[in-house]
Amino acid sequence: MRYVIIGAGAVGGTIGVQLGTAGRDVTLVARGAHLAAIRERGLTLRRPQGETTWRGPAVDGPGERPLPADTVLVLTVKSQDTAPALATWADAPVAGGGTAAERLPLVTAQNGVANEPAALRLFADVHAVCVWLPATHLEPGVVVANGHPHPGMLHIGRYPSGSDDTDRAVAADLTAAGFVAPVRDDVMRWKYGKLLANLGNGLQALLGADVPGDLSDRVRAEGEAVLAAAGIPHTDRAEEVAERGDLVGHRPVGGEERSGSSTWQSLARGAGSTEADHLNGEIVLLGRLHGVPTPANAAVQLGMRRAVRERIPAGTFPRADLERLLG
Known part of the structure; x- marks a missing residue:
């Protein structure tokens, strides 16, 4: 092949x-x-x-x-x-x-x-x-x-x-x-289980490594609620951890840890777009289709589009502005 x-x-x-x-x-x-x-x-x-x-x-x-x-x-x-x-x-x-x-x-x-x-x-x-x-x-x-x-x-x-x-x-x-x-x-x-894991990518791209745990929990909880309402099966964290075991761990390369998620990398490179509309935006779409509110994922989606539009460097989005988007 x-x-x-x-x-x-x-x-x-x-x-x-x-x-x-x-x-x-x-x-x-x-x-x-x-x-x-x-x-x-x-x-x-x-x-x-x-x-x-x-x-x-x-x-x-x-x-x-x-x-x-x-x-x-x-x-x-x-x-x-x-x-x-x-x-x-x-x-x-x-x-x-x-x-x-x-x-x-x-x-x-x-x-x-x-x-x-x-x-x-x-x-x-x-x-x-x-x-x-x-x-x-x-x-x-x-x-x-x-x-x-x-x-x-x-x-x-x-x-x-x-x-x-x-x-x-x-x-x-x-x-x-x-x-x-x-x-x-x-x-x-x-893949739906991985989608839930990727919902925090936008938060990390906006705020850097120091993302409050309650925000990460909130975007994932919305995702789980939406998938439940839509009747879409997905893996959970325990199953994923058991599957990976010690087969794929993280190690430094050249003395440096990984810089950030794929979404963070798009902002860092100034790529002109990110995948947030297909990650957090997927949850927003399913929430609208099935009547489940998804304000946290919508806020991340809006924040990421602004970061791209205004060329805000990765990890430096104003936290107060994100909190206003979150309501």
Whole structure:
């Protein structure tokens, strides 16, 4: 199987380098200064146990040549970038006829739960991944992954449910590349559990590491209430901790702990957007659909949009302003 990693950031870069150094055929998709750096000197992955530089093909899109029929597309862009990425790759031609959307499996290794239904509108064969992978991408050509002894745990299964030979083949390659990769028929249950865990990302991006515990508890409690009202099953903290065990812990890299969540990184890089509308915003949407108030998640959503709009640095949002949004 050949892998095209669409989005060579923290998650995609770690997966791509690990697969590539394990001997799998990998092409990275990136843009701007990051793409230029990968083409010039490769993609460097820094882990607690050392540093690896992968050198291989890096592109900014599908190109004119048909994709090989044994290609797996792995979508690792942030959720707010999913729609343009899907549109870019759906009609890419495949060797032997047909398009990527018709013939190739698409694996969504992303936070949130909105990517899978968006993908299924275009792609016939969608596989979801619940990503537990503590990594950071702030510098072009460099990704830092703090997971130890394994870089991450990646549950995989078909969307909307079940599993098949593609899931098992991808899981085998991920396992060979050093990941923990369970195949799950109920992968979306794990993704909804991860969604609840990600609801604090926006708070940390706004306020920094010193987030009051009552605020973190409040956004999660709203999320749990909304999922209960919607009848959506999800894993809980105890099940997730038991699953990870000591397989994916956090270790410093180069003497430094991980800087912050993926949402924090978007603000820190000045990316111009964050995934809060697909994390906290998902809870707000479900709350409105099912009549459950979600003021804390709505406040985080509003605060994050203001932080992006006004270019407020990560961790420096005025706490008094957030408290006013919270009411």
